Each structure stands twice: as C-alpha cells, then as structure tokens.
Amino acid sequence: MKLNILNELREKNPVVLSAANFVTVQDVANSLNAIGASPIMSKEIAEAEEMVKMASSVTLNLGTLTQLQIAQMKKIGALATQDKKPIVFDPVAVGAVNYRLQTAQDLLHSFPVSIIRGNAGEIAALGGFEWNARGIDAGSGSGNLDQITQKTAQKLDCVVIASGATDTISNGKKIAHVYNGTPLFQAHVGSGDVLSSIVAAFAAVWADPFEAAQTATLVFAATGELLAKDQPKIGPGTFGMHLIDYLSKVQVADIEKIAKFD
Numbered sequence: 001m002k003l004n005i006l007n008e009l010r011e012k013n014p015v016v017l018s019a020a021n022f023v024t025v026q027d028v029a030n031s032l033n034a035i036g037a038s039p040i041m042s043k044e045i046a047e048a049e050e051m052v053k054m055a056s057s058v059t060l061n062l063g064t065l066t067q068l069q070i071a072q073m074k075k076i077g078a079l080a081t082q083d084k085k086p087i088v089f090d091p092v093a094v095g096a097v098n099y100r101l102q103t104a105q106d107l108l109h110s111f112p113v114s115i116i117r118g119n120a121g122e123i124a125a126l127g128g129f130e131w132n133a134r135g136i137d138a139g140s141g142s143g144n145l146d147q148i149t150q151k152t153a154q155k156l157d158c159v160v161i162a163s164g165a166t167d168t169i170s171n172g173k174k175i176a177h178v179y180n181g182t183p184l185f186q187a188h189v190g191s192g193d194v195l196s197s198i199v200a201a202f203a204a205v206w207a208d209p210f211e212a213a214q215t216a217t218l219v220f221a222a223t224g225e226l227l228a229k230d231q232p233k234i235g236p237g238t239f240g241m242h243l244i245d246y247l248s249k250v251q252v253a254d255i256e257k258i259a260k261f262d
C-alpha cells in the first residue's frame with residue numbers, strides 16, 4: 001500500500017475538476033480541499049477546454065445528469081484523454097435506472113476512463129451482472145463481488161472500485177480489499193461521491209491508477225473509522241461535517257495504526 005501518496009498529494013495540491021451532482025457538491029468541494037487538493041466545479045461546456053488544461057484530474061458524476069451535462073462530460077472526457085489526465089467516473093444509480101445505465105455505457109464508449117468508483121449495485125449493472133440495486137444505494141445481491149469487480153474491470157479496461165462495508169478494487173488482473181470503514185458512511189448521503197473525488201485527487205499525483213485507487217480507498221475508509229472511534233455518539237449529519245475536519249488532519253501514521261487490507 002502506497003500511503004505516501006497522501007503526502008505527495010498535500011505537497012502538490014492538484015486541481016481536481018468535477019462535473020458534480022447538485023445534491024452533494026459542497027461536501028465534495030470541502031472534502032477535496034480538506035485532504036489537500038484544490039477543487040473546481042463546472043457546469044459550462046464553453047469553459048471545458050480551459051478547465052481541463054488547468055486540472056490534474058477529473059471526476060464525472062452521473063448523480064443529477066441532464067442532456068447538457070452529458071454533452072459537457074463528453075467534451076471533458078475527450079479533452080482529458082487528449083491531455084492524458086486521469087478520469088474517475090461515478091455511475092450513480094445505474095443499477096436502478098435504465099436510462100442512466102444506457103447513458104453511462106454511451107459515455108464509456110465515447111472515451112476511456114482510468115477508474116470507475118461505484119457501489120456493488122452500480123458496478124454489477126455496468127458489468128452486466130444480476131443485482132437488486134435500490135436508488136442510489138447498493139441494494140442486495142448474491143453474486144461474488146470479487147468476480148463482479150474483476151470482470152467489470154476487464155470488460156471496461158480500467159480500474160474498478162466496488163465500495164461498501166468491504167471495498168473491492170481490481171484492474172482486471174489484481175484484486176485488493178479494504179476492510180476499514182464505519183456504517184455511518186452509509187447513513188450519510190454523499191460518501192460515495194466524496195470517495196470518487198478523493199480517488200481522482202490521488203490519481204492526479206500518482207501514475208499507477210490501481211495503487212492510487214487502493215490507497216485513496218484506504219485513506220477515506222480509515223479516516224471515517226478513526227472519527228467514529230473517537231466520537232462513538234456521532235450521528236449521520238455531524239459525521240459528514242466532522243469527516244471534513246478529519247480529512248484535513250489525518251496523517252499516514254494514524255492510518256497505518258488501523259489499516260486493514262489485502
């Protein structure tokens with residue numbers, strides 16, 4: 001595990017461009033800022049060229065998609081591919097809404113992405129596996145998540161993170177797991193969106209997308225776990241607020257003490 005990427009990120013303070021959803025955009029901006037990246041959000045297709053030039057990586061989030069935003073994502077995707085800037089894709093609710101699945105497939109055919117980060121329901125849908133996703137949530141399924149994650153990574157030729165109580169990460173060959181976390185992540189809307197943007201921040205400063213994905217996933221899950229352990233009476237609302245504080249102060253040594261991964 002390359003935990004030193006966290007220090008590299010804080011030294012470089014990379015600009016991360018997000019085509020965000022309107023539900024969780026502020027949490028995403030504050031979390032990126034707190035961990036040591038420089039967030040910028042954009043909805044305007046006319047500024048895509050300047051935005052991509054300035055950014056070190058981009059996150060495309062399908063959470064509240066519109067036709068205009070899809071066109072903007074295609075433009076950002078093409079420009080980032082041309083400039084060799086990593087793209088992280090968050091396929092919010094593609095397991096529950098067929099229109100979103102079709103849109104995600106169309107986008108993924110239009111340009112290559114480095115990393116896809118979704119919950120089990122979303123990753124299973126992209127891979128073509130049976131699963132009962134529910135709205136923005138993972139829902140339930142009996143499929144083997146290692147196989148689903150690995151085969152989806154092979155099919156889409158990128159790194160895939162299937163997040164949940166255990167996070168599963170694969171580049172199509174290797175499989176890694178992160179066992180840290182707290183159920184409070186699930187109780188707070190936006191945890192997945194924030195994770196996707198933090199993955200983009202790590203990918204901005206590290207050339208290997210598998211290592212960037214694995215490390216970002218561990219840092220995020222372990223930071224939430226540290227917070228839940230320090231403040232056992234915390235609820236879903238204040239968890240989100242305090243998580244931003246914890247992201248700003250967490251150190252590699254804190255994570256090393258509790259890290260559970262393989």
Ligand SMILES: Nc1ncnc2c1ncn2[C@@H]1O[C@H](COP(=O)(O)OP(=O)(O)O)[C@@H](O)[C@H]1O
Pocket residue numbers: 118119120136137138162163164165166167180181182183184185186190191192193195217220221
């Ligand atoms: N039951 C859980 N226990 C511990 N951590 C969890 C749990 N559910 C989700 N997480 C963590 O929450 C973060 C966001 O993932 P997830 O909730 O799967 O995304 P989404 O919000 O897109 O559904 C990840 O870091 C994951 O490890």
Ligand SMILES: Cc1ncsc1CCOP(=O)(O)O
Pocket residue numbers: 021023024063064092136188189190191192193194
């Ligand atoms: C509630 C909601 N509706 C559309 S996007 C969104 C937020 C999804 O956040 P996350 O996938 O991170 O839980």
Ligand SMILES: [Mg+2]
Pocket residue numbers: 092093118119136192193
């Ligand atoms: Mg999500």
